[in-house]
Amino acid sequence: MLLVRGAATLAGLLTLALVATGCGSGSADAPAGSGTGAGATAVRVTLSNDGCQADPATVAAGPTTFTIKNEGGSSVSEAELVSGSRILGEKEGLTPGLSGSFSLDLKPGSYQLYCPNAKAERSAFTVTGTSSSASASSSAAAAVNAATAGYHSYLKGKAASLIALTGTFVAAVKAGQVERAKALYAQARAPYEAIEPVAESFGDLDPAIDAREGDVPAAEWGGYHRIERQLWVAGNTTGMAPVADKLLADVKTLATRIAGSSFQAADLANGATELLTEVSKSKLTGEEERYSGTDLSDIAANLAGSRAAFDLLAPALAGTASGDALVTTIRGRFARTDALMAEHATPGGTYQPYKKLDATAIRELTVATDALAEPLSQLAEQVVTIK
């Protein structure tokens, strides 16, 4: 858990609007077109060490083919059409004298031609009028709506699982069934770990549910980790009944708050990255589950929650050069973390205790997590430009 986030995250993550409204300028969407069909507007782009100039620099909305020629610029070899930080189309590897092209179905808006390493790397490109194929834009926006709605369903489902599994765990604790409670512990927490950034956005609930020893004043310490210590260190459930009751009440409150909240696309994207920050910060160091050693179960749940948010957003990103590349990269990186986690799974559907991991295994997981989190962190800005 992260205690310091509190109010700021609450404000940032929760919104009253159900639908992502996108951001201000230059947010036209432009999926990659299907070739240089007849009727496409032709734009010639001259690439040189001075910059990249489009002729014409203003076109009407619709299918457009950019033909780029490098007129002897030795420092430049690439031209891109960008909207904000999104690469909508690009042609690379144009050494002096070479030509190349790409085609797009452009929506009205302000764009830039970008040619890295030129003296003037950017020039303005404007698309006027109304789109001849508005469906592309609205389908991306519809995909965003589907993602946010789907994520709300996912959260509600995880909250319901959390109540059910924690209820079973709490019952075992109150019945003094130490071994049964220990066996149920990691499983009971897993839904929480999958939706942790959302839980953290309710400032008071996360410390109550998930504080580790020392995170809060000792007299206030409750939640999963308080019971964890009692089970693994003391080896009994003495005094845990009220703690267990409070825990179950708190996860029920969490479920109620989730049901009454709504989320924007950026919240999904940022949440997906924050879950990986959780992995790096406390689980890969073995600090989260310091008594039970069940850190790998938390990691698996963090990854699953991150993957769920990403999978929901992926359709909204499809169809642009930058979006497709990002989705492909992230999928490959998730596959790598999944493969590594599978190496540590046990036949019973759980994971090896943290202390069984050697230095090589921890390093591999850390490298794979960094490799995944880096492209994932670019998701939010991509999705907020979708309208």
Added chain:
Amino acid sequence: MSAHFSRRGFLTGALGTAAAAGGAAALAGCDPAKPAAGRASVVAFRGAHQAGIATPAQDRLAFAAFDVTSTSRAELIDLLRRWTLAAERMTRGEPVGAVDGSEHYVPADTGEATGLPAANLTITIGFGPGLFDSRFGLAGRRPAALRELPRFAGDELDPRISGGDLCIQACADDPQVAFHAVRNLNRIGFGVTAMRWFQLGFGRTSSTTPSQQTPRNLMGFKDGTRNVNGEVPADLDAHVWVGPNSDQAWLTGGSYLVSRKIRMGIESWDRDRIGDQEAVFGRTKVAGAPLTGRQERDEPDLAAKAADGTPVIPADAHIRLAAPESNGGVKILRRGYSFTDGVDPVTGQLDAGLFFICFQSDPATGFIPVQRNLATDALNEYIKHTSSALFACPPGPADGQYWGQQLFS
């Protein structure tokens, strides 16, 4: 993609104005403490040879070795392209991408060099032997000399801080600029590379031009007075650059980099008497003169005998054993840095010494015979080598090329 601007945009603009005005009065109008920094602190990134080898040694070092975690040749080439672009920008004093943007933008540049000058930053890449295994289709292009270094007397190497598929040497006059360079390349590499080890050097121990003062190492001595002069092309061609007749044409114009982390037994050294310290090096401590001379640049007379018939520069003195005269004329370009990694957690003693770097046209006629000759070095009583690596540094990228493009084409 991001807004592209100079870390020093304001100052560059001011200098441009000053130049246009053509007078010192205009220059005095901008920050008088900084004008020397502008373009003067930029070392050209592209050229026949990589910068950071013959370049006058900067004060600070950040050196990293990487493992390539991908097995895709295309991903490796793509990374080299992105690294080249980012490195070129940073050496111009620019960020690799925007450091700021709209609310949800994750800055492409990490930002800690914002506002700092280029600081003569050079970024030099090297390819380790491991890159030429079966993964990337490069097995047939491995130079014969690019293989793990042999074991030397007294080696106590830690494999965790030795070797690597790639290396990045970042040198600058500002430590934060050097650190920023390695950090950002590491970040760009996530998913394709993983940093294997990382070494900071806080002060140069070599001069690569005679106009630079020879710095002192942590033992208090000037070691490296007779270094290869980076301003004499004939010496560089003879000793540093790989020539056109090597076994791998892609490496022509490149060089071999050897790195060795040399831990000094500082506590023991500090209680050695000055007479012995000077005998160990073969130089006087304060003036840095050979024991046969009076000034630092005096040529050592290795044949000189004292009245009792013993050599003035002892048989086991460091400068005798490292001298070209003792190694068949071999010279290597030394470019090392002093380091400290704090306190040795086991002994509580200072973990400090020399992060030795040298460049040569062939390690088989450069570092390897010299290091073998140092087996009887009196200095060995006070030092131990704890890490070792060898990399082949490709030639400099021409306009439009990425680092090492010759290797892949």
